[in-house]
Amino acid sequence: MKSQDKELLITRIFHAPIDKVFDAWTDPEKLKRWYAPDGCTIDYKHIEVKEGGRFHYRITHPTHGSGWVIGKYLEIMRPEKLVYTIRLSNENGDLLPPDDLKSAGWPGEILIKVTFESLGNQTKAVIYEAVSEEEARKTGAYSGWIEMFDKLELQLQSIPNHNSASA
Template sequence: MRSQDKELLITYLFDAPIGVVFEAWTDPEKLKRWYAPDGCTIEYKFIEVKKGGHFHSCIHDPLHGDCWIIGTYLEILQPKKLVFTSQLSNESGDVTDALTAGKSAEWPVEILTTVTFESIGNQTEATIHQTVSEEEAKKTGAYQSWIKMFNKLNQQLTAEI
């Protein structure tokens, strides 16, 4: 990544307490309800939300096909912080390059995602930082997908509380 490229950074204010928001990021059943862009679904071959735990997921997109991802949870500091890696893979869990997975050659081989959570009264500010250029994330739709997924999650959380 060129030094002048700004990495992806999004902050979102959820209308729910920090514990509820953090749980939505770490409970596999809750993740299945919101962690996919509009019109898509996500399934997990496996997910182990703990430090050193791994996941293998697939986002089913009716327009662009399946997108398989593998990753590792590097840090879980409840309810303040999550850090995990993600790499494009195939259904067997073998890492694939961006072009094979239908992404541009600019897409990183591995992305480090850091999500921090801060309590603001009865709301929670979540900040996501990913080691992908913001420009590339916007070009591929990843940036827009995060905003839509956060909106979906916020609606679900406010309906539950």
């Protein structure tokens, strides 16, 4: 990434309390429902949500096929912050060589930081991804995050909130 490139930063307000939003990011069953762009599915071969824990998943797109990702949780501060890395891999977890990556401007390993701030019954989530925003827009990674956040919002609304009164 060139030093003048703006890195990817997306802020989203979710209409759910912070614990519920954080759980959606750390519960493997909930992740399966939203952590893939529209039209795609995600299957975890392995996931261990703890500091130092690793994950390995496949995202399948109906037109573009499947891609494998491995990663590691570097920091989990419930419910305020998640820090993890992702790398493109094959089914066995072997890293893909640089020429197989999305584009010449795409790093081999990507650092992702997500912070969560309670706003009462809402949560402000800020995602920072150590990639060029321009490259993320070209490759579809940016629009993928927006699609995933829309799916997450729908999932959060379908999970009963014990603090809300029913009409």
